[in-house]
Amino acid sequence: MNQRWFARLRYFLRTAWSGLRESPVTGSVSVLTIALCLLLVGSFALLVANMERILDRFGEEFRVSAYLEDDLAEADLAMLRERVAAAPGVDRVDLVTKEAALERFRASHIGRAALLEGLEENPLPASLELVLAPEHRNAAALERLVGAVGGLPGIAEFGYGADWVSGYHGAVTLVRGVAMVIGAVLVLATLLIVTNTIRLAVYARRDEVSILRLVGGSRTFIAIPYLLEGAVQGLLGGLLGLALLVTLFHLALPVFSGSLELLLGYVSPSFLELRACAGLVSVGAGLGVLGSAAALGQGRLGG
Amino acid sequence: MKHLGVEPAHAGAGAMVRLFHVSKSYLAGSWALRDVSLELGKGEFVFLTGPSGAGKTTLMRMIFADERPSEGQIIVLGRNVSRLSPSAVPALRRRIGVVFQDFKLLPRRTVEENVGLALDVVGTPPRERRARVFAMLKRVGLQHRRYHHPLSLSGGEQQRLAIARALVNDPEVLLADEPTGNLDPDLTLEIMDLIADAAARGTAVFVATHDHGLIERYGRRVVRLEAGELAEDTPIRRPML
Numbered sequence: 001m002n003q004r005w006f007a008r009l010r011y012f013l014r015t016a017w018s019g020l021r022e023s024p025v026t027g028s029v030s031v032l033t034i035a036l037c038l039l040l041v042g043s044f045a046l047l048v049a050n051m052e053r054i055l056d057r058f059g060e061e062f063r064v065s066a067y068l069e070d071d072l073a074e075a076d077l078a079m080l081r082e083r084v085a086a087a088p089g090v091d092r093v094d095l096v097t098k099e100a101a102l103e104r105f106r107a108s109h110i111g112r113a114a115l116l117e118g119l120e121e122n123p124l125p126a127s128l129e130l131v132l133a134p135e136h137r138n139a140a141a142l143e144r145l146v147g148a149v150g151g152l153p154g155i156a157e158f159g160y161g162a163d164w165v166s167g168y169h170g171a172v173t174l175v176r177g178v179a180m181v182i183g184a185v186l187v188l189a190t191l192l193i194v195t196n197t198i199r200l201a202v203y204a205r206r207d208e209v210s211i212l213r214l215v216g217g218s219r220t221f222i223a224i225p226y227l228l229e230g231a232v233q234g235l236l237g238g239l240l241g242l243a244l245l246v247t248l249f250h251l252a253l254p255v256f257s258g259s260l261e262l263l264l265g266y267v268s269p270s271f272l273e274l275r276a277c278a279g280l281v282s283v284g285a286g287l288g289v290l291g292s293a294a295a296l297g298q299g300r301l302g303g
Numbered sequence: 304m305k306h307l308g309v310e311p312a313h314a315g316a317g318a319m320v321r322l323f324h325v326s327k328s329y330l331a332g333s334w335a336l337r338d339v340s341l342e343l344g345k346g347e348f349v350f351l352t353g354p355s356g357a358g359k360t361t362l363m364r365m366i367f368a369d370e371r372p373s374e375g376q377i378i379v380l381g382r383n384v385s386r387l388s389p390s391a392v393p394a395l396r397r398r399i400g401v402v403f404q405d406f407k408l409l410p411r412r413t414v415e416e417n418v419g420l421a422l423d424v425v426g427t428p429p430r431e432r433r434a435r436v437f438a439m440l441k442r443v444g445l446q447h448r449r450y451h452h453p454l455s456l457s458g459g460e461q462q463r464l465a466i467a468r469a470l471v472n473d474p475e476v477l478l479a480d481e482p483t484g485n486l487d488p489d490l491t492l493e494i495m496d497l498i499a500d501a502a503a504r505g506t507a508v509f510v511a512t513h514d515h516g517l518i519e520r521y522g523r524r525v526v527r528l529e530a531g532e533l534a535e536d537t538p539i540r541r542p543m544l
Contacts, residue, residue, distance in 0.1 A: 004426030
């Protein structure tokens with residue numbers, strides 16, 4: 001029995017290989033179509049992945065500053081610090097004294113010492129810096145935190161980029177949604193093109209299909225080599241699309257590095273993770289198999 | 304019923320093909336076959352004859368389940384073709400060898416691959432496949448052409464190739480539509496001997512032919528169709544030469 005399965009497998013592989021060699025034009029069209037589709041889908045995935053990465057990095061560095069009233073007593077400060085540390089979502093609380101705040105200001109404004117000239121005393125307030133747990137680094141959690149500790153005596157005001165966080169989160173969600181819709185449309189369009197391309201190949205070999213039926217070939221026996229051909233074409237298309245994406249990414253990076261640095265700050269754009277790359281190639285193989293299956297379904301293979 | 308009362312040569316040996324009052328109509332009121340009943344036993348060799356359009360090809364196509372009868376029943380190798388589900392057709396066809404009038408060879412496959420197709424379908428292991436294909440090609444005198452493509456062969460060679468493909472799987476039923484039409488007399492006899500040899504090994508053989516010389520020479524059972532009806536069913540007259 002195993003020998004028979006091995007023989008059939010051998011036949012399927014041999015026939016699929018013959019099919020690929022005999023239809024180089026239709027095969028190349030399928031491979032290129034899948035490659036271009038995946039290049040576009042991959043570009044969107046790359047954009048979304050980098051936007052999410054920026055948000056993650058931002059979250060890691062994100063602090064909420066609770067600015068303190070100037071005349072806060074030591075004992076009150078200690079109690080306040082304890083109560084703030086106990087608030088939901090707070091991972092750690094650091095005290096930034098007035099002197100430390102001034103030092104930071106100086107360090108971040110080198111060459112602009114004139115800004116501080118003429119001041120008789122340090123105008124910067126002391127503050128408590130709240131480091132948030134990762135799952136609380138979003139706009140809604142921030143609102144909840146401010147609601148919980150905002151009214152505590154000794155806190156003058158809060159400083160955090162809630163609007164920025166919320167806006168950026170919305171932008172990522174929007175880009176991800178648009179990318180998914182465009183990706184789905186591209187995948188469907190590619191499926192249609194690949195289906196029609198493979199249908200041409202099936203049509204060109206209709207005599208062969210008919211003869212296979214006459215000598216007792218079942219529907220599955222006839223279909224498997226075509227599905228294998230589709231899988232190989234899809235795999236090649238996926239690999240080609242990925243190679244194009246890598247090439248374009250590395251060609252475009254130096255050209256836009258200045259603008260990106262300005263836009264993203266210290267976050268440098270990076271390529272898709274290995275798992276996402278494998279997923280992209282798998283989508284290509286899947287497109288090839290689905291295209292073949294659809295083409296065979298539209299043709300008449302008989303019983 | 305148009306069975307003319309002739310008992311098949313191998314009656315009792317188990318009928319491989321049975322037709323009961325079979326009719327086939329493609330257009331209302333016009334019959335390609337009408338009320339044909341006959342039996343073909345194991346190892347029996349039958350010439351199917353009649354003028355063009357008499358229904359020979361239609362009858363053969365119904366036996367290998369390429370057509371269904373409009374009326375009547377066809378039992379082939381114990382399966383009722385009239386009621387056979389589409390998924391069961393391939394299994395039946397693997398037990399039947401067919402030589403088509405137009406050969407139906409795959410032009411992009413080599414001679415060896417064309418013959419091996421019937422073995423590929425049943426999953427014959429590679430070593431056995433190679434041996435059987437080579438032996439079959441040797442029997443039809445095409446072993447030296449095994450890596451050629453059908454279009455580079457002469458008409459006679461293509462016909463022998465078609466016969467090799469039909470016989471390589473040792474089918475239980477062989478249907479041959481004008482299998483010697485393009486062959487010279489010497490090759491005709493060689494091919495007919497091959498077919499007769501298959502019958503001697505138990506294959507039920509139907510050979511459609513216009514060649515009266517061949518029919519006379521072999522003296523086997525003759526079924527003659529005229530305008531879709533069974534006009535004659537004469538028994539075996541003498542043993543195969």
